[in-house]
Amino acid sequence: MSGLLAFLADHTIRNVVAGATLLGVVSGVLGSFAVLRRQSLLGDTLSHAALPGICLGFLIAGTRDLPSILAGALATSVLAALAMLALTRWSRLKTDAGLGISLSVFFALGVVLLTYIQGTGAAGQGGLDSFLFGQAAAMLRSDLWIMAGLTGFSVLLVAALWKEFKLVAFDPVFAATLGLPVAVLEATLTAAIALAVVVGLQMVGVVLMAAMVIAPAVAARQWTKRLGPMVMLAAAFGMASGVAGALASAGARGLATGPLIVLAASAIVLVSILLAPGRGVLWGALRRRRDRRALGESQVLATLHALTTHHGDPDYLSEQGMIDTYHGLATRGTLARLRAGGWVRAVRHLPHEGRHWELTPAGRERARRILADPRAEAGTEPGIDRDGGGA
Amino acid sequence: MLQELLLDIPLTIMATGALVGTAATLVGVFLVLRGNSMLSDAISHSIVFGIVLVWLLTRQQSGPVQILGAALAGVLTVFLTELLARTRRVKDDAAIGLVFPALFSTGVLLLNVYARDIHLDVHAVLLGEIGFVWLDTVTVASLDVPRALVWMAAAAAANGAFVVLFFKELKLSTFDRDLAAALGFAPAALSYALLTLTSTTAVAAFDAVGAVLFIAFVIVPPSAAYLLTDRLTHMLAIGIAISVASSVLGYHAAVLLDVSIGGMMAVVTGLFLLAAFLFGPRYGVVARSWKLLGQRRVNESRLLALYLHDRGGGPQGAVAAALRDRLRWDAGKTAAVIRRSRRLGLVAPEGEVLRLTEQGRRAALELLEPWNAG
Numbered sequence: 001m002s003g004l005l006a007f008l009a010d011h012t013i014r015n016v017v018a019g020a021t022l023l024g025v026v027s028g029v030l031g032s033f034a035v036l037r038r039q040s041l042l043g044d045t046l047s048h049a050a051l052p053g054i055c056l057g058f059l060i061a062g063t064r065d066l067p068s069i070l071a072g073a074l075a076t077s078v079l080a081a082l083a084m085l086a087l088t089r090w091s092r093l094k095t096d097a098g099l100g101i102s103l104s105v106f107f108a109l110g111v112v113l114l115t116y117i118q119g120t121g122a123a124g125q126g127g128l129d130s131f132l133f134g135q136a137a138a139m140l141r142s143d144l145w146i147m148a149g150l151t152g153f154s155v156l157l158v159a160a161l162w163k164e165f166k167l168v169a170f171d172p173v174f175a176a177t178l179g180l181p182v183a184v185l186e187a188t189l190t191a192a193i194a195l196a197v198v199v200g201l202q203m204v205g206v207v208l209m210a211a212m213v214i215a216p217a218v219a220a221r222q223w224t225k226r227l228g229p230m231v232m233l234a235a236a237f238g239m240a241s242g243v244a245g246a247l248a249s250a251g252a253r254g255l256a257t258g259p260l261i262v263l264a265a266s267a268i269v270l271v272s273i274l275l276a277p278g279r280g281v282l283w284g285a286l287r288r289r290r291d292r293r294a295l296g297e298s299q300v301l302a303t304l305h306a307l308t309t310h311h312g313d314p315d316y317l318s319e320q321g322m323i324d325t326y327h328g329l330a331t332r333g334t335l336a337r338l339r340a341g342g343w344v345r346a347v348r349h350l351p352h353e354g355r356h357w358e359l360t361p362a363g364r365e366r367a368r369r370i371l372a373d374p375r376a377e378a379g380t381e382p383g384i385d386r387d388g389g390g391a
Numbered sequence: 392m393l394q395e396l397l398l399d400i401p402l403t404i405m406a407t408g409a410l411v412g413t414a415a416t417l418v419g420v421f422l423v424l425r426g427n428s429m430l431s432d433a434i435s436h437s438i439v440f441g442i443v444l445v446w447l448l449t450r451q452q453s454g455p456v457q458i459l460g461a462a463l464a465g466v467l468t469v470f471l472t473e474l475l476a477r478t479r480r481v482k483d484d485a486a487i488g489l490v491f492p493a494l495f496s497t498g499v500l501l502l503n504v505y506a507r508d509i510h511l512d513v514h515a516v517l518l519g520e521i522g523f524v525w526l527d528t529v530t531v532a533s534l535d536v537p538r539a540l541v542w543m544a545a546a547a548a549a550n551g552a553f554v555v556l557f558f559k560e561l562k563l564s565t566f567d568r569d570l571a572a573a574l575g576f577a578p579a580a581l582s583y584a585l586l587t588l589t590s591t592t593a594v595a596a597f598d599a600v601g602a603v604l605f606i607a608f609v610i611v612p613p614s615a616a617y618l619l620t621d622r623l624t625h626m627l628a629i630g631i632a633i634s635v636a637s638s639v640l641g642y643h644a645a646v647l648l649d650v651s652i653g654g655m656m657a658v659v660t661g662l663f664l665l666a667a668f669l670f671g672p673r674y675g676v677v678a679r680s681w682k683l684l685g686q687r688r689v690n691e692s693r694l695l696a697l698y699l700h701d702r703g704g705g706p707q708g709a710v711a712a713a714l715r716d717r718l719r720w721d722a723g724k725t726a727a728v729i730r731r732s733r734r735l736g737l738v739a740p741e742g743e744v745l746r747l748t749e750q751g752r753r754a755a756l757e758l759l760e761p762w763n764a765g
Contacts, residue, residue, distance in 0.1 A: 040485040041429055048603065090676055091668055096429045097614045101664060103432065104607035108657030111518050111604065115651035132517060133499060207436075207517065207603070211492030214485050222480060255503050259496030266493040273480050281478050 013250055016136040018144055020246040020261070023203045023212065024238030026151040029158055030196040031217040031238070032231045033189050036169045041096075042081065042190065043213030045103040047197045049080030051110025051206050054131050055117055064128070066143050070150075070198050077194035080106045110206075134205035134258030136246045143202060150199050154192055158231075165189060166227055203242065204258040212238065215265035222276035241265035296334040298370045299327055301343060304359050305367035314364065317349050317356040338363070394534050403525045403537050405642045408656050410543035411596045412634020415608035416616075417550040418589045420627050423613040424565050429484070430586060431609040433472065433491035434465035435593045435602045439516055440498035441465065442597060447505065458542065458594045465590025466583070468494060495602075519601030521653040539599050546595040550588050554627070557581065562623055600653040607657035608634060615660070615667040618674050633663045692732040693754055694718070696747060699738060700755035704746040 034043055050073035057072025058064060080102040088098040114128060130138050158165060167175040168185045176182045193213060200209045220233035245261030274282045303326050308316040323331050335357060338344045343363035349356045359367065396402060422428040441464025445457050468490050475486040502516065524539040531541060554561065564571035564578035571578045593605050600608065616629035641656030648655070669676050698714065699705070705713075711725045720728070729745070732738045737751035747755065756763065 035482075035485055038482055038484060040482065040488045041432075044429075044432065044488055087668065091618055092674060093423075093614055093617065094426045096426050097423050097610055097617075100428045100432060100606055100610035101614055101661070104603065104610060104657060105661030105664070107603050108607050108654045108661065111654030112645075112648075112650045112658055115518075115654065116648065119649045208492050208496060210488050211496075214488040215492075218481055218485055218489060256499055259499045259503075262492045262496040263500070266489065266496075269489055273475075273478065279480055281480065 012137055013247070015139050015141060015144060016246040016250050016257075017243050019136060019139050019147060019203050020242030021239045022144070022147045022151045023200045023261075024216065024240065024242040025235045026154050026196045026199045026238075027209075027212040028216040028220070028234030028236070028238035029155060029231050030189075030193050031213040031215075032220065032227070032234045033158075033165060033169050034193050034213050035217040035221065036227075037186075037189070039190075039193075040214045041099050041210070042084075043193055043197065044210035045080055045084060045099045045106075046077040046190075046194050047200075047206050047209035047213075048103045048110075049106035050074075050077050050194075050197055050201060050209075051107055051131070052076045052113055053110075054128060054201070054206070055110055055113035058117060058128060059113070066140075066146055066202075069131075070146065070201070073198045073201060074194055076106060076110075077197055078191055081190050081194065107206075130205075131201050132205050132207060133256040134201070134203050134208070134261070136203050136257040137250055139202050147199050147202075150195055154195050154199075157188070157192060161185070161188070169227075203246065204261055205256070208258040208262045211262045211265060212242075215262070215269050216241065219265075219269045219272040222272040222279045237265070237268050241268055293334070293337065296327075296330070297338055297343075300331055300334050300338060301359070301363060301367040302370050303327065304344065304357060305364065305371065308359065308364075315358060317347055317358050319349070319353065320355045320357065323357065397534055397536050397540075398525065398528075400525050401642065401646075403540060404521055404652060405638050407521060407524050407537065407539050407543055407599050408638030408642065408653070409635040410540065410547045411599055411605070412608050412612060412638055412656075412660075413631050414543060414547035414550045414592045415596065415605065416612045416630035416634050417547070417554050417627065418585055418592060419609035419613040420616070420623070420630055421561055421565055421585055422589065423610060423617060424623075425582075428610045428613075429487055430469060430472070431589055431593070432606050433468045433487045434586065434590050435605045435609075436491045436495040437468040437498075438462065438465045438590060438593050438597065439602055440494040440501075441467075442594065443498045443501045443505075447501065458591055461594045461597075462587065462590035464494060465593060466587050469583070469586050517601050517603050518651055519597070519599050519604055519653045521599040521656075522651075524599055539595075542595040543599065546592045550592060553584065553588055557584075561585070600657075604653045604657045607660055611657070611660040611664050612637070615664040618664075618667040618671045633660065637663060688728075688731060691728045692735055692737055693758060695728055695732050696737050696751045696755040697758060699745065699747040700752060700759070704741075704744055706743050707740065707745045708743075710745050 031043070034040060053072035053074065053076030054069050055072070056076070057069035060072070061068035083106075084095075084098040084102040087093050087101060088095055093101070117128065164175070164180055164185055167178070167180065168182055168189070172182050172186070175185070196213060197206075197209050200212055204212055216234040216238035217230070219237050220230045223233055224230050241264035242261050244264040245259075246257055248260045248264075249255050249257040272280075274280055277283065300323060303323060304318050307318045307322070308314055320331075320335075323335070327334075335344065335346075339346055342360055343366060345358045345360055347356050347358050419428065419431065422431055438461050441461035442457075444464070445451075445460040449457060449460075451457050471490045472483070472486045475481050475490065476483045481489065499516070521539075524537045527538045528535045529538045529541060530536070560571070560576045560581055563574070564576055564581050568578050571581075589609065593602075596605050596608070612630040612633040613626065615633050616626040619629055620626050637656050637659040641659040642652055644659065645652040645655035667675065670678070672678055695714070698717075699710070702710075707729075711722070711729070714720050714725045714728070715722065729738065732751070733740070736748055737754055738745055739748050740746070
């Protein structure tokens with residue numbers, strides 16, 4: 001315990017945890033809007049496009065000066081977003097091509113500038129590599145204040161324009177009919193995502209920042225239907241994965257911080273997609289299985305009942321083969337379950353004949369209920385997924 | 392003679408770049424037309440995981456088995472993305488953005504852990520080392536050939552053969568997937584074949600251009616070509632031409648500035664795209680603005696013809712004043728419209744009076760009584 005306290009008291013560790021917390025908040029909050037507006041991959045383009053800006057900031061400042069590097073990163077990210085918009089609006093290229101072109105050409109430009117800086121042999125250039133995959137340990141206290149300022153600004157922006165952003169995210173056409181400046185609001189949100197990318201550069205790096213925009217938001221969406229809780233949860237998930245990844249990276253030297261944070265976030269997504277109540281894939285699968293079984297039981301019971309009424313004999317013994325003829329060979333399991341539930345009895349009719357089935361009084365009663373109202377019996381939910389539309 | 396060419400360093404580098412571009416364009420054209428070109432982004436990141444894993448298992452980094460093995464990681468990405476999207480909890484684009492970072496992160500961490508044993512470093516993963524392809528040669532038919540050149544040639548040949556053999560099927564399933572499915576062309580299988588080839592090409596190109604620059608070669612030349620032509624065959628040819636030109640120009644620019652060769656090649660593809668976007672003959676921004684301007688001017692002259700047709704002509708000064716009042720045209724514009732209309736032969740001055748010519752009368756009637764036109 002004292003070892004853990006000493007670990008947490010360590011100066012670097014405190015910096016790292018604080019940085020990871022800020023990263024989680026900003027990427028979770030803004031990522032929620034990006035994912036809801038179906039602009040998940042925009043984060044990918046914006047983060048790759050930060051690389052030339054980082055290099056330009058370095059070239060202009062002449063040293064690894066964080067404010068100028070982040071300003072450069074923000075500038076080229078926004079420029080890449082504008083280039084993507086221009087390409088898709090004024091030519092016949094589709095969104096995917098626009099995103100891919102902006103991403104790859106801006107990144108290539110960054111690579112060119114990076115090698116140019118290496119060629120000049122300027123002092124402190126080694127630090128630029130850490131922006132590729134993130135290196136939390138390289139963060140300074142002064143860097144934290146900048147990150148905190150940007151995060152605070154983004155969160156305040158979202159809080160101030162909450163209603164407007166919400167409307168633009170869910171129903172931009174309605175927002176436009178209300179007279180809201182939809183284009184301006186969308187541009188603001190896009191610029192804010194660029195801001196989030198910039199905040200994450202030191203922790204996660206340009207290549208993987210995209211995942212931090214998407215993963216916490218997707219995970220949060222699994223647990224709630226409401227925007228407010230979703231944004232809060234996304235921030236919490238972002239913080240958790242940021243802190244977990246950053247601590248792991250600080251504990252084991254030589255492991256890049258970005259990939260660890262991303263893996264932590266991916267784990268949260270996996271758990272949320274499988275297990276979240278309501279929207280969890282696992283629960284959906286279990287529900288479908290239950291419904292399928294209930295339907296099978298109803299069908300077999302109804303058939304047995306129909307056979308007894310058809311023969312005018314309530315104690316009519318139905319041959320297994322006959323039931324199979326109606327419903328296929330899959331009835332064995334269904335019949336076994338019905339028998340265990342006390343709805344049917346297995347009997348032998350004649351020694352040389354196969355197994356026969358007979359309705360118990362309870363089974364007869366249930367079959368009548370099914371025939372009176374088939375819906376009441378066929379499981380609690382229909383077999384289709386009601387909330388399938390995703391975010 | 393041939394041996395000298397094969398060991399000529401600048402030539403090998405440019406040839407490798409050109410082959411990367413050619414192979415990437417052959418698959419990229421279809422990805423761009425299908426609107427899922429961002430899958431190449433996912434694939435090229437994920438193969439890092441495949442390459443590291445295959446290397447850990449076999450301690451080999453090149454060879455057909457290694458290339459195919461690593462390419463499986465790319466196909467796995469596509470499969471996982473579709474699986475995730477099919478749960479309907481996540482949209483397609485978010486699914487892409489969830490799967491590849493996870494695989495890429497795992498690959499990078501494995502690289503970190505085994506950094507001492509593997510000659511790959513994180514830098515090379517992103518940037519590639521096309522400048523050093525000539526260092527690593529293999530002997531083919533008693534000639535020393537750079538290894539990357541051999542594999543890129545093989546990848547380009549495989550992609551070329553695929554496109555030629557399945558041209559009809561690819562074309563149909565790209566432009567009308569439903570019809571292709573109805574006719575029994577198995578568009579899903581074809582799509583997976585295409586993405587498998589994208590993946591193998593990405594692995595083959597990995598040493599030369601790295602994970603991210605490969606995306607530029609897949610998406611940018613086909614997109615530029617798409618802005619220049621409406622025909623699939625022309626799009627393929629123009630895309631390949633742009634790739635080859637970018638490799639040559641990019642190499643020389645990079646040497647001149649002493650910067651990353653692969654990066655510069657990718658930047659030059661971007662310049663070609665910009666040129667096509669701005670100056671494309673039919674879809675370029677300039678051409679379309681010019682056409683729009685021309686149409687607007689013709690419409691202004693027609694408006695003048697309509698006015699004069701109603702009035703049967705009038706003193707020039709009065710006509711100009713009327714246009715100013717009614718259409719809010721300023722004096723300069725009014726004068727320009729009258730001048731252009733005279734040049735078009737729609738109006739002619741008779742002393743002080745501006746009159747509609749016979750041609751101008753017909754132009755006005757075409758608008759007023761379209762049923763009598765022609």
